[in-house]
Amino acid sequence: MSEELAYATATDLAARIRRGDLSPVELLDAVIDRIEARNPSVNALVFTAFDEARERAREAERALTSGADLGPLHGVPTAIKDLFDFKPGWPATFGGIRALADFSVPAHCTYAERMEAAGAILVGKTNSPVMGFRGTCDNYLFGPSRNPFDTTKNTGGSSGGSAAAVADGLLPLAEGTDGGGSIRIPAAWCGLYGYKASFGRVPYTARPNAFGSLNPFLFEGALTRTVDDAALALDVLAGYDDRDPFALDESVAFAGATRRSIRGRRIAYSPDFGVYPVDRRIAAVVQKAVGAFEEAGAVVEQVDLTLDHDQRELSDLWCRLIMPLNIEGLEGLKAQGLDLLGEHRDDFPPEYLRWIDEGFGFSAQDVLSDQRMRTHVYDRIQEVLRGYDLLVTPTLAALPVDNADDGNTVGPSSIEGVDVDPLIGWCLTYFLNFTGHPAASIPAGDVDGLPVGMQLIGRRYGDADVLAASAAFERLRPWHAAYTRCAERPLR
Secondary structure, eight states: OOHHHHTOOHHHHHHHHHHTSSOHHHHHHHHHHHHHHHHHHHOOEEEEOHHHHHHHHHHHHHHHHHTOOOOTTTTOEEEEESSSOOOTTSBOOTTTOGGGTTOBOSSOOHHHHHHHHTTOEEEEEEOOOGGGOSSSOOOTTTOOOEETTEEEEEOOSSSHHHHHHHHTTSOSEEEEEESSSTTHHHHHHTTOEEEEOOTTTSOOOOSSOTTTTTTTTOEEEEEESSHHHHHHHHHHHOSOOTTSTTOOOOOOOOGGGGGOOOTTOEEEEOSSTTTOOOOHHHHHHHHHHTHHHHHTTOEEEEOOOOOSSOHHHHHHHHHHHHHHHHHHHHHHHHHTTOOTTTTTGGGSOHHHHHHHHHHTTOOHHHHHHHHHHHHHHHHHHHHHHHHOSEEEEESBSSOOOBOOSSSOOOOOSEETTEEOOTTTTTBTTTHHHHHOOOEEEEEEEEETTEEEEEEEEESTTOHHHHHHHHHHHHHHSOOGGGHHHHHTSOOO
């Protein structure tokens, strides 16, 4: 598979297939060859369904000459994530839980359902940490996903396998889910564009709890190498679904937003959200990158956010908020005869077990107190966005960490001399899972060859504004040449 084809965009591949310049079967064969050659070096995909994908590609080939309606991603390969993301008959290990190696869920997640409806071809599932409960990607069953820019480093998580697959040219796009930054975190560390839509934009159809996406807000989306591909993926994934009580009942086309000017837009810049210690090298990269928005005609002003809680209190808040959903999932598996916290307790990292044990003791007053703290964060961000169209911050406070050899890679525990939670305390992303604002991580530059991400945050439902500003930045500061470092690295 040529590097040109490996790093072609989903938008371009779909257009070439539609014109008859590229065969879905030939494209899929090339993708499979590249996965077989390169996936062992990055551990991106942990399950493949190549025979099933080949049959889908043959069907896509026949559809080209049959006069059938073609979806916007007809014949384009992609993958789903091995977490709360399902396709009937495919394994569902919930992030590498050893006891679930042969478990399956007879349901489609939104990404699988809507991508296939758009003509895309699912080739497998990508690596994730246990229950998605950290900003790194590692587990006891499959091990860590390795960063294509430096395979001794982690990809970030929880959508780390998807990020590795896209950055290494295995796939043009892959699924990410985001409950605390799990699209934006690996996008930042792997030099990708990671987009998290406004809450309600992409329906959440999980059962048995239709209200499980609230605490914190949960999202499905895609990791891509370009803003145009992210807009195309959003057009495919967004739209009303009556199974989701919070789905937005409106039809918006986002692909056109990437051509909009941002001249005259007001952009707020916060170097640290007011509470985070940020690696000074990352801070310098992002501060320089913000200047591109001024070149595009926007007005950029630095702002101060005043929060009543420090970053350690807020990272603990995220951990508490997501525990009830985790407990519900574990209790549901127990009802099916899988007592994971009993017979298989050793399948879980100690950091996860600590929070699960605490979660069983939460009171109603604890839950209400946490929602008040969450409201405070929402109010502070809203105060800024009443006067500005966008808010820009670093995506992460730390550079990619070394992979561990025990299945339990965590992030840094200290940044610039300040203690942080190694699970998620170095991620400036989970605030937007408290609030539901649209947010993206965009490649801003690098430090010693390791990518640095910049986070763009829009007003509630201001997805088009985030995409427009992202695309303006991409035109002025294109990052695509960086993938040459991934493509040319020696394979081991």
